[in-house]
Amino acid sequence: MTLLEPEYGRRSLGDVVPAVARALGRPLDPGTAPDRGVAGAPGLVLPDAEAYVLFLVDGLGARQLARYEHAAPYLSSLRVVDAAATAGVPSTTATSLTSLGTGLTPGTHGVVGYSSRIPGTDRLLFALGWDAAVDPREWQPHPTTFTRLQTAGVTTTVVNKREFEGSGLTEAAHRGADFVGADKVGERIAATQRVSARTPSLTYLYDGDLDWTGHRHGVASTAWLQQLAMIDSEAEQLRESLPASVRLLVVADHGMVDADPAQRFDVDALPELSAGVSLLGGEARFRQLYCQRGAVDDVVAAWRGTLGDAAEVLTREEAVARGWFGPVSSTVVPRLGDVLVACRDRASVVSTVGWSHESRLVGLHGSLTPDEMLIPVLID
Numbered sequence: 001m002t003l004l005e006p007e008y009g010r011r012s013l014g015d016v017v018p019a020v021a022r023a024l025g026r027p028l029d030p031g032t033a034p035d036r037g038v039a040g041a042p043g044l045v046l047p048d049a050e051a052y053v054l055f056l057v058d059g060l061g062a063r064q065l066a067r068y069e070h071a072a073p074y075l076s077s078l079r080v081v082d083a084a085a086t087a088g089v090p091s092t093t094a095t096s097l098t099s100l101g102t103g104l105t106p107g108t109h110g111v112v113g114y115s116s117r118i119p120g121t122d123r124l125l126f127a128l129g130w131d132a133a134v135d136p137r138e139w140q141p142h143p144t145t146f147t148r149l150q151t152a153g154v155t156t157t158v159v160n161k162r163e164f165e166g167s168g169l170t171e172a173a174h175r176g177a178d179f180v181g182a183d184k185v186g187e188r189i190a191a192t193q194r195v196s197a198r199t200p201s202l203t204y205l206y207d208g209d210l211d212w213t214g215h216r217h218g219v220a221s222t223a224w225l226q227q228l229a230m231i232d233s234e235a236e237q238l239r240e241s242l243p244a245s246v247r248l249l250v251v252a253d254h255g256m257v258d259a260d261p262a263q264r265f266d267v268d269a270l271p272e273l274s275a276g277v278s279l280l281g282g283e284a285r286f287r288q289l290y291c292q293r294g295a296v297d298d299v300v301a302a303w304r305g306t307l308g309d310a311a312e313v314l315t316r317e318e319a320v321a322r323g324w325f326g327p328v329s330s331t332v333v334p335r336l337g338d339v340l341v342a343c344r345d346r347a348s349v350v351s352t353v354g355w356s357h358e359s360r361l362v363g364l365h366g367s368l369t370p371d372e373m374l375i376p377v378l379i380d
């Protein structure tokens with residue numbers, strides 16, 4: 001299956017808030033962040049409005065929405081802004097939420113996966129849970145788009161579960177916005193209705209239940225389809241709670257594929273995949289391999305030999321040259337694997353001993369296939 005290149009600077013998740021800023025009449029200064037389009041490309045163009053509500057549905061790929069539109073009649077009726085946009089690389093929540101919040105590429109904001117090495121250590125930073133020893137403002141030092149909008153006079157609010165307030169990822173990705181804690185859908189809609197009445201404003205809200213359900217039961221499982229219908233109702237109810245002058249924009253952070261047991265590679269059962277690897281990172285669909293000194297070529301050869309067509313195996317330099325992460329800052333380079341393993345089709349690389357929880361998941365994401373990379377950008 002073809003791997004898609006991310007559409008950084010044109011139609012990627014990092015281009016969404018800059019497009020909202022333009023529509024609010026408060027364009028972000030293109031000199032301080034890469035929110036300008038690639039030469040000649042229009043980028044995302046949104047209708048002018050005094051207030052935007054940005055609803056991010058975790059795990060709702062554009063392809064899944066198109067395939068199962070019967071379960072989501074409201075979302076399927078919405079106008080698609082331009083063509084489908086892409087997540088960044090890897091196509092995973094921590095990376096995508098940081099791209100959304102900063103307007104930057106993963107290679108610049110530095111949250112480069114579900115897990116990535118903490119430079120100078122043999123430890124991984126699991127970005128969703130974070131790590132008390134890592135300062136999120138040092139790990140992601142750039143001002144967020146939310147901070148920049150607040151500075152420009154736009155009331156910017158994150159409406160999210162209370163447990164996320166002040167978390168490492170919230171600080172790295174979304175600092176600068178006002179935070180309103182709201183655990184239940186009703187609370188979230190009520191809070192959004194209240195804060196989006198201010199103008200100009202951007203109100204961001206998030207729902208992670210579809211992703212959770214897909215991970216455990218699989219895309220198109222009965223549970224996933226039921227959850228999609230719930231999300232569809234939530235989005236419609238949200239729209240109905242807002243006046244017409246407030247625009248609703250619906251996006252996602254990545255799609256998902258169901259792992260095929262026949263295309264599953266277990267590093268704990270295949271010793272040739274451990275030779276020369278000092279630390280296994282990333283996630284099942286996008287492994288990041290941190291290698292022993294001088295071992296990169298041997299690791300690449302062993303992984304290519306074992307995985308064959310199931311994955312694209314590149315050195316860090318090859319992946320960076322392909323533009324997978326956008327421009328890469330020198331501080332971010334050592335967080336990236338020496339070798340990157342991007343799964344094709346429905347393959348996965350698991351560690352049944354070291355990563356037992358992940359190896360039991362049905363739905364996965366992180367790689368560059370269209371089912372994972374293409375995200376909807378819908379306007380109402």
Ligand SMILES: O=P(O)(O)O[C@H]1O[C@H](CO)[C@@H](O)[C@H]1O
Nearest residue numbers: 092093114211283284358365
């Ligand atoms: O970004 P989310 O949906 O949390 O996904 C992550 O969750 C899985 C492990 O729980 C990993 O494979 C990674 O892709």
